[in-house]
Amino acid sequence: MEPLRAEAPCRDRPPGDPPAARRLAPMTGGPGDVPVHRRTIEYEAFERDGSLEVTARLQDRRPWADGSTSPEVLHEMALRVTVRLADLVVTAAEADMARFPHAECPAVAPAFAGLVGLSVARGYTREVQRRFGGVRGCSHLEHLARSLGPAVIQAAASARARRRVPGVGESFGDGVPWLRGSCHIWAADGVGERKLALGWRAGSGPYPAPPLDGGPTGGPTSGSREPGAEGVPGGRDAVG
Numbered sequence: 001m002e003p004l005r006a007e008a009p010c011r012d013r014p015p016g017d018p019p020a021a022r023r024l025a026p027m028t029g030g031p032g033d034v035p036v037h038r039r040t041i042e043y044e045a046f047e048r049d050g051s052l053e054v055t056a057r058l059q060d061r062r063p064w065a066d067g068s069t070s071p072e073v074l075h076e077m078a079l080r081v082t083v084r085l086a087d088l089v090v091t092a093a094e095a096d097m098a099r100f101p102h103a104e105c106p107a108v109a110p111a112f113a114g115l116v117g118l119s120v121a122r123g124y125t126r127e128v129q130r131r132f133g134g135v136r137g138c139s140h141l142e143h144l145a146r147s148l149g150p151a152v153i154q155a156a157a158s159a160r161a162r163r164r165v166p167g168v169g170e171s172f173g174d175g176v177p178w179l180r181g182s183c184h185i186w187a188a189d190g191v192g193e194r195k196l197a198l199g200w201r202a203g204s205g206p207y208p209a210p211p212l213d214g215g216p217t218g219g220p221t222s223g224s225r226e227p228g229a230e231g232v233p234g235g236r237d238a239v240g
Contacts, residue, residue, distance in 0.1 A: 006078040006098035035063040045155035052155050055080040056144040073099045079144040081115055083152050088121040095141050108138050115145060124149045157202060
């Protein structure tokens with residue numbers, strides 16, 4: 001494992017890679033508009049020996065600053081966790097600060113080793129806030145720690161998809177889908193679980209997965225209509 005460094009590597013967007021927010025109008029700025037702040041957060045995950053190694057990096061930059069009379073980069077920090085795939089428990093964690101406003105700031109970085117032992121699957125965000133919120137931590141590293149949770153979930157699903165193992169509906173020991181409660185799709189007995197009951201599995205069929213009712217995609221599916229055969233493959237016949 002390479003030493004953790006907060007400086008983000010420079011990467012060009014791969015050819016053909018679509019914009020992250022292509023439905024939003026680009027922020028080109030108008031006459032007289034001055035860009036005053038840019039925050040960049042990046043996550044990267046690797047699989048190794050039954051675990052995920054996930055690194056999050058944060059940078060705050062003042063586009064107008066010249067670096068002499070005012071600092072151009074205010075914050076440049078990184079947080080790396082190792083998470084066991086079998087149960088999504090954090091087994092290692094370390095933080096690094098490359099740019100920070102006070103000489104004393106890095107003194108809090110070792111505290112984030114306290115992420116070890118947390119389960120990303122259950123109660124993670126609440127426990128991160130309890131352990132590192134406010135004066136107990138650094139607001140920027142605490143933000144990275146909280147936001148790493150969803151990134152780990154996505155990385156775990158990606159690792160399973162790479163092996164063609166159904167990921168989204170998989171359980172971790174208690175029979176409950178591990179995305180339950182994470183968003184409106186994965187409400188208990190909601191859209192995601194109903195699709196699983198109809199035979200849908202992550203990585204199979206079109207992307208995004210068709211709606212339950214065969215209607216247009218892009219928003220929450222109405223719960224007032226029966227799942228139809230024209231939506232998720234299997235349709236009513238799969239309900240049994």
